[in-house]
Amino acid sequence: MTLTITGLSKFYGSFQALKEVDLEIGDDEFVCLLGPSGCGKTTLLRVVAGLEGYQSGTLRFGDRDLSTIGAQDRGFGIVFQSYSLFPHLTVRQNVGYGLKIRKTAPAEIARQVEHLLKTVHLEDYADRYPWQLSGGQQQRVAIARALAVEPSLLLLDEPLSALDARVRAELRGEIRDMQRRLRVPTIMVTHDQEEALTMADRVVCMNAGRIEQIGSPEEIYSRPATRFVADFVGSSTLLTAEQAARLGVEGAAAAGSRLFALRPEDVTIRLDEQGPGRIRNVTFLGNVNRVKVGIEGLELLAETGRLPGLVEGAAAAVEILPGAGVWVQP
Ligand code: ATP
Secondary structure, three states, X not given: OOEEEEEEEEEEOOEEEEEEEEEEEOOOOEEEEXXXXXXXXXXXHHHHHOOXXXXXEEEEEOOEEHHHOOHHHOOEEEEOOOOOOOOOOOHHHHHHHHHHHOOOOHHHHHHHHHHHHHHOOOHHHOOOOHHHOOHHHHXXXXXXXXXXXXXXXXXXXXXXXXXXXXXXXXXXXXXXXXXXHHOOOEEEEEOOHHXXXXXXXXXXXXXXXXXXXXXXXXXXXXXXXXXXXXXXOOOOEEEOHHHHHHOOOOOHHHOOOOEEEEOHHHEEEEEOOOOXXXXXXXXXXXXXXXXXXXXXOEEEEEEEOOOOOOOOOOEEEEEEOOOOOEEEEO
16 A cells, blocks of 8 residues: 655644655655654654644545544554563563453464564573673564564554664664565654665655655666755765866756755776875775865865875876766755
8 A cells, every 4th residue: 555645744842843745655665764863754654554643735545634533543554763672571461462352362463473572583582681681682572573463564663763884784684674575654753864775665754844856776876856965975075067168067058046966986096296286185994985085175075095195295197987976955
């Protein structure tokens, strides 16, 4: 079923947290809401969940208007950042809780819980209490609990942000595989661009209560539509048309107020005593060096592998790869 959000606005008092949001989420899509702290992504998720109201616009799931349906009756599964498990219930009881409330027969509950615990790799932990589990394990239980009631839509609110980097990476893959297998449409809130780019079918990039751009991870990264997206997702050098013209970038004359966004990997440098560029700063990132290079009174971000003599002050030839960069709205 399709979730359709149209012209949705939400106020907290006089503060507008969501501004005319339009978004459609298809049958078995995994969509990430990505944006900086305070941009409204959690608010949007909570509105979809039915935990917050809204002032204008429409919210439909399939042919149902959700405005008159309470959170309990929407049939959605929700996982929060803090695991929010019932502390006095075991893993098995936590996962089976929703089914028990629905008066499912005990044998059926046992069967489904066992299946779900296998899915999240916790079959050996069924009789433990939440405090006897690691953060990653608790979040697996929370996911299993949300899935137990066979939700028609799964809502994940920064489910991985409290976990350490290794567990986070592991769970990313697991959640994505599980979602594909179960084919449940999913919305995940994150402020982590890598998480959004690696997990989502489509990324919804939000800023100050508005959607800036919706696209596949590839589109969002390679063809950002606005300055905000070019800047928030990955790193970019942003140049005015006049500055881009100085570097011989095509299309600068017709660019108007648009900005030219250039990824560091689009700019190559070669150490050359006769070169017009000057290395301003080098940051070692392990597999590559991120370099700030001055040229034509501008400063560009560039990327390079190991180069002997790559130090501040060195002279360099600078090349922008042909066809690289995009013009974005200011
Ligand atoms: P974060 O990543 O920090 O959670 P977010 O993008 O999820 O950020 P929201 O929690 O949706 O942001 O908040 C959006 C804006 O609405 C923020 O400016 C926040 O201060 C405001 N806000 C959220 N909840 C309330 C509330 N109950 N009352 C008043 N303002 C609120």
